[in-house]
Amino acid sequence: MHNIAPQDIKIENYNYALPAERIATHPLAVRDACKLLVFTPGQNICDTVFSKIPALLPKNAMLVCNNTRVINARLRFAKDTGARIEIFCLEPKLPADYAQSFATRGECEWQCLVGNAKKWKDGTLAMQVNTNAGKTVLTAHHPQGEPEPDKSRTIRFTWDNPEVTFSDLVAAVGEIPIPPYLNRASEESDSVDYQTVYSHIEGSVAAPTAGLHFTPELLDEVRNTGIDVREVTLHVGAGTFRPVKTESIGEHDMHSEFIAVDKQFIRELAQTVGKRPVIAVGTTSVRTLESLYHAGRLLLEGRWNGTVPQWTAYEEASQPAPEDTLNAIADELDRNGQSTFFAHTRIIIAPGYTYRIVSGMITNFHQPSSTLLLLVSAFIGDEWRMVYEHALNNNYRFLSYGDACLFLK
DSSP: OTTSOGGGOBGGGGOOOOOGGGBOSSOOSSGGGSEEEEEOTTSOOEEEEGGGHHHHSOTTOEEEEEOEEEOOOEEEEEOTTSOEEEEEEEEEEESOSHHHHHHOBSEEEEEEEEETGGGOOSSEEEEEEEETTEEEEEEEEOOOSOOOTTSOEEEEEEESOTTOBHHHHHHHHOBOOOOGGGOSOOOTTHHHHTSOTTOOEEEESSOOGGGGGOOHHHHHHHHHTTOEEEEEEEEOOGGGGOOOOSSBGGGOOOOOEEEEEEHHHHHHHHHHBTTBOEEEESHHHHHHHHHHHHHHHHHHTTOOOSEEOTTGGGSSOOOOOHHHHHHHHHHHHHHHTOSEEEEEEOOOOOTTOOOSSOSEEEEEOOOTTOHHHHHHHHHHGGGHHHHHHHHHHTTOOBSTTSOEEEEEO
């Protein structure tokens, strides 16, 4: 199977039977009390609990977390007729910068999915909103033109109180968008449970769930062992839940996600990679770190345009050292007087991928036939099936609110 070109991989080979009762619909009361499966390819599986992770991480490692915060992306409007229209905010369009969009007063545009759209033929939707900054009327204007291939539309929002920001609005009336496979409505507890304790950069519509197991005390314990804890930002998009529906993954259109990484950290990472283990918390941190390598490579080749393409990692191209690609990004930021690297990534990490930055990962158990399962398989090889069978046979809880794995090289 390893000799197959990534584009020719059949997704059916990454399917497994996941009984509904194994999907955790709520988290454990104590975050770090969940089970932890520890595995290094070629070695035996170890079953333990997440609270033991400080002693299990490689000495002198760097732990990299995704600090994105899930927004209350689901807005429910009611028409005069009683019809309910749901607007699901995916990403900002005008302004396109996340921080600027949340800070806007009076008007902004977002790319959105519209539920029950057939009941909203034209005109506007409006609701009265009581925010911490005052009362206002939020209006959603009917989109113009045809929907995008993913069925999303550009929605313009306006509101009549200049003291109120868009962040105030979604905090006041939006609902946190828990994963669809939980098959339940959002509950008040999800607004806390579905955020990592270190989340502080608004923008995701799904949590980087491997990080949900950390408590502030456990992170302090990690730091006290001499491990550096660092942050990157990847705003998780709704596409993370989209299963691969094509026969081969070469036909799957990978979703794009926004990343932001501090220049100082990129310099530090250039000094770290290859000398100390870099452990990513969650597949989103994996995607961010590995995307940095390919962004830097494209920059060195004069081909960087702001997005890491889906298949660029598998090209017959130059293979510069990771420190060279990372320093290339930092040097470019220096030239432009910028302190943060912003980009979009569509990278797909599948068997055949060579990991350049990440030498270990903390992750949950993923859906069958998903790009996240492909990413795990690219790291631990065909033994992913043995690992998942072990988890199913030993009462591990699966998916977003489930148990965790620590994979090491």
